[in-house]
Amino acid sequence: MSTQTSSFSTPPSVAAQIARLPEMPMAEIRALWQKLVGGDTPTHNRQFLERRIAYRLQELEFRKVDANLLDRNQRRIESLVETGKVKKRDRDYRPAAGTVLVREYKGVEYRVIATADGQYDFQGRMYPSLSMIAREITGMRWSGPLFFGLKPPSNAKTKPATKKRGGR
Template sequence: MNISPRTPATPPSVVAQIGRLPELKMPEIKALWQKLFGADTPNYNRPFLERRIAYRLQEVEFRKVDAKLLERNQRRIAALLETGKVEKSDRDTRPAAGTVLTREYRDVEYCVVATADGQYEFNGRMYPSLSMIAREITGTRWSGPLFFGLKGPAKPEVSTRKGLRR
């Protein structure tokens, strides 16, 4: 059972599927539960069922293996074994697939979903970087990870002399 209309070439995104859950009738919710969990619904509490279905849809979609993530993790493990620490430059600010990033900007809340292929879904479109989304929202160039709070602003280095900053 599909919970949103689609064409054969473009399956509905997980975000779209989850967004349509409140529109489904209870028999459709039960049928979707049966499909996803292989059992009858445990109760008739609709908010509970919708939350569990939304979680399962994300689990199914984002369970796919990300080759780039595996490669980065192998490099990080090798560096950790060799030096005993992970280099700062090798730290990854890319969120895990399925992560929903939310940012309020000028009294408007914006939501972005990280996808399994390393892209980001925003307003029904795919973007290769958070910086492109931040630029679309603000109209100016921003560091996407900084704009969405994945990393903090650079801290100025403190000189060895008291109170002096470089």
């Protein structure tokens, strides 16, 4: 029997494609840019090109997972153009599948990956909420979206200054 590999192989994962970018010759980077984005590369800055190509690869892959992503983003863009203001995210906002959330806590870096089924992969275990992971990390109750920086702390909202009245 022959040990040749089949001509029908699955394409490398998005992560594998992104991992290969730094090793690719610049000519291949330019060709990949042309294929994914179209047109000539806007700069010769390799790091810029690699980041944009990585983003595009993820965009193409993960929009298959979340078909509503493009529609949701288009509605937000239209709202921004119409009102001039960015609408706050919905309370049940969840990051797109494949998003990696990174948080450093007490000198240790923690990584969480959002999955297509709405759960979160943390250290090889699945969790239904970011809050459960934040509690696992800190030992205290935390808002998961707050802990991972998906929403600002409530004290970040600036309150109008109040005038102090002096006594007469």
